[in-house]
Amino acid sequence: MAVVGAVLATTHHPFFYRETVLTPAEKRRPEAAEWKRKVEAYRETLTASRPDVLVMVGADHFHQLFYDNYPTFLIGKQPKYDATFHNEERYFGLPKFVLDGNEDLSGFMLQGLIDRGFDFAVSHELKIDHSITCAIVTVRPDADLPIVPIYTNIFAPPLASPSRFYALGRAIREVIEAYPSDQRVAVIGTGHLSLEIGGPRQFQSTAPDIEFDRRAVQWLADGDIDAILQNVTPEVLEAAGNATDGFLDLVLMLGVAGPGPAHYADHIELFQTTEAFFTWYPEGDPR
Template sequence: MATIIGGIGTSHVPTIGLTYDKGRTQEPAWAPLFNGYQPVADWLAEQQADVLLFFYNDHANSLFFDFYPTFAIGVSPSFELADEGAGTRPLPPIKGHTDLAIHVAESLVNDDFDMAVFQDRPLDHGCHSPLPLLWPHRPDWPGAVLPIQVNVLQHPLPSAARCFRLGQAVRRAVQAYPEDLKVVVVGTGGLSHQIHGERTGFNNEPWDHQFMDWLADDPQRLTTLTHADYIRLGGAEGAEVIMWLAMRGALSPQVRRLHQNYYLATTTGMAVVLYEDQGPEAHP
């Protein structure tokens, strides 16, 4: 059967992709961030993961506010990269895994998650900004991406607890898939930041570290926080860390934190964490 071997939490700041594409990753202002991804890339190469299952959000590049689903899953055999106004990134199309995606979609609906299903929609920086930092892409990606889009833009948003339960349901779906696949679950977004209003430029570094500690050791505590709590502590856009909770829900109750890197140099607290799954059991 398919197995979830680990989880990754990562920022998806668009300037990460821009800096990578321009070959500026070792400039002094950026090296602490990009060097922090190398242990994660090394672990993925060592484990030879087959699928990265991404919880991400679309920033109104493929999904728009006239019809913006709470949860949506992509089932295409491949995905183009969205042009977000500056041309498409110099990366190959992203491979999909149609059979696994269809299986997960059916399982989630049977598990009472009313999923929207999409094909032929490009993936935006919520997914592809960190992707080449995790996987090599020349001449092609080494595996497939299964994208699950979460609404963190247009209210009403799914609660933190709902996102955690989505991750639990994804775990059940993956473990019921009959093909032997190594799956790594990725949650993107955050950490603390706000890009509009009176608190533009807001960051909360102590909260970012507290969030990552609770995520590893006491994720249920994070499910009790409201959107207002997340916005107060991490800024309006910082509330998107509920996608990290979906990732954590897809992992075993006890995880081994293999790596963590945090860097605050722009308007966003940027981080990457790597967890190793510790067994077949699920969260109660």
């Protein structure tokens, strides 16, 4: 059976590549060097798990999915995935990718998740946006492993509850571990902490709700799903910023990992948002 060697939960700041690679050193933000050091250290937590394939959880930022047809949960099933939309190249400076898929694992997961009560949509023509490519840039920049992409709806109400996202994470872990293969799988999911897009708290020098971020970072580092389910409601997320629902994908990743403290946890408070990095090793820390 397949092994889940690592579970990574992280935010996806689309300016990382531009600020730490494309911008000349003398023009970079003061925090760029520390940010780069933290990302490079985080990258090693994935490398240490020796993955063969990446199951990647993200969300479409209204590039392909819209209010008139936005499935709650979707999985891609393709031999190849084109990645990075033109506006992401233009505005964020993100590179383009063509990522290999793993159609067999995608199909197995689709059936297994449906059997466990999750009504997934499937796409055979999915293009990948920065919710996944940001993770590729930061933790696997060689883009040399096949992926299985999973998209969740964190943007178009009504949204599934935090407990439903957590339950999906548990189901994803169960299905991967039932996959008849000797492959080592890393599950990588990206989301948000407090975040404002297009609202009055956008483009500030800090995240819109630093206190929410600090509590959320501690909950995830501790693996405290009870505190999350007791404290995180739609109203709390909306009060923290109009795009803070992306935190639900980090709850999902805690579901994959299971309750318990992260083997690796770090964060950095930046312009517009807080970046955070968590890794769990279900088999024990290989480092």
